[in-house]
Amino acid sequence: MDQLLQFVFSGLTVGAVYALVALGFTLIYNASDVINFAQGEFVMLGGMVTVFAHAAGVPLPLAALLAIVVAVATGLAVHRFAIEPARGANAVTLIIITIGASILIRGLAQIMFDKQFHRFPAFSGEDPIAVLGASILPQSLWVLGGAAVIVAALWLFMERTLLGKAVRATAANRLAARLVGIDTTLVLALAFGVSGAIGALAGILVTPITLTSVTVGTLLALKGFAAAMLGGIGNPVGAVAGGLVLGLLEALAAGFLSSTYKDAVAFVVIIAVLFVLPQGLFGKRAVERV
Amino acid sequence: MLRVEGLRSAYGRIEAIKGVGLEVRAGEIVALIGANGAGKTTLLRAISGVQPITAGTILFEGERIETLPPHARVARGIAQVPEGRQVFGPLTVEDNLLLGAFRRGAEHAAEGLDQVYALFPVLAEKRRLPAAGLSGGQQQMLAIGRALMSRPSLLLLDEPSMGLAPLLVDQILEVVAGLRARGLTVLLVEQNAAAALAIADRGYVLETGRVTHEGEARALLRDPRLREAYLGV
Numbered sequence: 001m002d003q004l005l006q007f008v009f010s011g012l013t014v015g016a017v018y019a020l021v022a023l024g025f026t027l028i029y030n031a032s033d034v035i036n037f038a039q040g041e042f043v044m045l046g047g048m049v050t051v052f053a054h055a056a057g058v059p060l061p062l063a064a065l066l067a068i069v070v071a072v073a074t075g076l077a078v079h080r081f082a083i084e085p086a087r088g089a090n091a092v093t094l095i096i097i098t099i100g101a102s103i104l105i106r107g108l109a110q111i112m113f114d115k116q117f118h119r120f121p122a123f124s125g126e127d128p129i130a131v132l133g134a135s136i137l138p139q140s141l142w143v144l145g146g147a148a149v150i151v152a153a154l155w156l157f158m159e160r161t162l163l164g165k166a167v168r169a170t171a172a173n174r175l176a177a178r179l180v181g182i183d184t185t186l187v188l189a190l191a192f193g194v195s196g197a198i199g200a201l202a203g204i205l206v207t208p209i210t211l212t213s214v215t216v217g218t219l220l221a222l223k224g225f226a227a228a229m230l231g232g233i234g235n236p237v238g239a240v241a242g243g244l245v246l247g248l249l250e251a252l253a254a255g256f257l258s259s260t261y262k263d264a265v266a267f268v269v270i271i272a273v274l275f276v277l278p279q280g281l282f283g284k285r286a287v288e289r290v
Numbered sequence: 291m292l293r294v295e296g297l298r299s300a301y302g303r304i305e306a307i308k309g310v311g312l313e314v315r316a317g318e319i320v321a322l323i324g325a326n327g328a329g330k331t332t333l334l335r336a337i338s339g340v341q342p343i344t345a346g347t348i349l350f351e352g353e354r355i356e357t358l359p360p361h362a363r364v365a366r367g368i369a370q371v372p373e374g375r376q377v378f379g380p381l382t383v384e385d386n387l388l389l390g391a392f393r394r395g396a397e398h399a400a401e402g403l404d405q406v407y408a409l410f411p412v413l414a415e416k417r418r419l420p421a422a423g424l425s426g427g428q429q430q431m432l433a434i435g436r437a438l439m440s441r442p443s444l445l446l447l448d449e450p451s452m453g454l455a456p457l458l459v460d461q462i463l464e465v466v467a468g469l470r471a472r473g474l475t476v477l478l479v480e481q482n483a484a485a486a487l488a489i490a491d492r493g494y495v496l497e498t499g500r501v502t503h504e505g506e507a508r509a510l511l512r513d514p515r516l517r518e519a520y521l522g523v
């Protein structure tokens with residue numbers, strides 16, 4: 001029982017990170033039908049920039065802020081220099097462009113940083129807290145709480161502000177959005193910027209637990225994509241649920257089967273979703289969009 | 291107010307409008323009629339800037355606008371009620387309307403909301419419901435209301451009667467006729483030629499991408515060739 005609880009804690013912690021990556025996918029997909037595989041690199045930048053700035057003597061909060069700025073700038077640059085020039089290209093072309101962008105970002109990061117694994121200190125100590133016979137790291141609470149705050153803030157922005165409503169309108173009907181005077185190019189740039197910030201925050205929160213290196217982005221992008229598919233691509237609630245479910249499945253597979261299978265879970269999920277429920281757990285978007 | 295000259299636009303290699311010219315003067319209701327596939331929607335989309343053009347000019351209040359992005363044209367006073375209504379389905383009725391005023395900012399929206407709700411009281415009743423749940427007629431009212439929220443001087447309407455029951459068609463066209471009294475200029479696209487010409491001052495007939503007839507609405511209604519082709523008599 002306490003062992004199960006232990007797996008649940010670790011599953012929810014990584015699941016929260018997948019959820020944030022999936023949310024980034026969702027934001028950009030809804031604004032443009034682009035599946036942005038550079039999403040994982042934002043998480044990598046969040047961790048790595050914080051690590052190196054902190055190592056150079058910058059206080060941790062400032063280092064984290066710098067990392068967010070770098071990731072947002074990177075997101076905006078991907079939009080401006082990779083997506084925007086290819087406007088009107090088909091979805092597959094755009095996906096390949098984002099994969100190219102992710103390779104470029106990783107390459108530049110390798111030149112600027114190194115290939116080692118790094119971490120910085122947890123925000124409020126490293127001593128595990130005992131809960132019902134299991135234990136949870138204080139940093140796990142930071143990850144879960146941080147993810148909850150990010151999701152809530154994004155929800156408030158989308159539901160309560162005119163700009164957020166314009167993003168949702170663009171997702172619902174791009175032609176109508178342009179006809180009412182929404183600059184949909186700007187909305188897409190906004191989606192890339194916000195996705196960059198969300199990804200960076202995820203990387204900053206989780207690095208003290210999972211460590212980070214310049215190569216973590218690839219697998220995170222795949223897992224975030226699996227989570228988004230599981231939840232029904234384009235559905236933000238589904239993205240969060242899909243991320244948590246994927247994290248739990250991984251932790252249970254690692255705990256009860258073998259940790260060698262952990263990373264296979266995401267691929268099994270992708271294939272299962274494709275075959276069994278192509279709309280995902282919460283999806284009906286594909287129908288709505290037609 | 292609006293003058294279109296030599297306008298061409300294509301989908302790939304297929305040219306949908308082939309050198310169209312038309313004029314809409316301030317305070318007029320101008321009807322644009324033509325069979326399915328004639329290019330009416332393409333023309334309206336080009337005027338709003340959501341359809342690329344290959345040649346021609348669009349003058350609005352004396353200035354060329356054909357290179358401006360769509361949002362800049364909305365800001366200048368051109369609003370469109372697109373074919374098939376195109377409401378923001380998952381968003382509430384009120385959010386749809388507020389987004390109509392996107393370029394004007396939230397502070398101007400309240401007054402616009404009151405006016406739209408006065409024009410279409412049923413929208414006020416349903417303000418908190420998702421637009422996707424409205425009936426076809428109500429969605430058409432919402433699409434018109436949303437366009438009015440930008441305070442346009444020129445309103446482009448693409449087949450507002452499409453798919454509606456005859457009673458609703460009359461009601462919608464009555465509202466359109468009433469908009470002129472509020473100082474709006476209207477370019478009305480319809481396949482329902484008789485109904486459109488009945489409320490219009492002038493009309494144009496579009497056939498396979500070209501203007502083939504133009505004139506006073508009353509004269510067009512009497513033209514024997516048009517009566518046979520478009521008025522079903």
Ligand SMILES: Nc1ncnc2c1ncn2[C@@H]1O[C@H](COP(=O)(O)OP(=O)(O)O)[C@@H](O)[C@H]1O
Nearest residue numbers: 301304306324325326327328329330331332333
């Ligand atoms: N998205 C599109 N792709 C290719 N051809 C199109 C598209 N939309 C319209 N067309 C073609 O352009 C021509 C004009 O269409 P349209 O402007 O919709 O006519 P109307 O509104 O008068 O019915 C038609 O021949 C139609 O088949």
Ligand SMILES: [Mg+2]
Nearest residue numbers: 330331332373
């Ligand atoms: Mg049409």
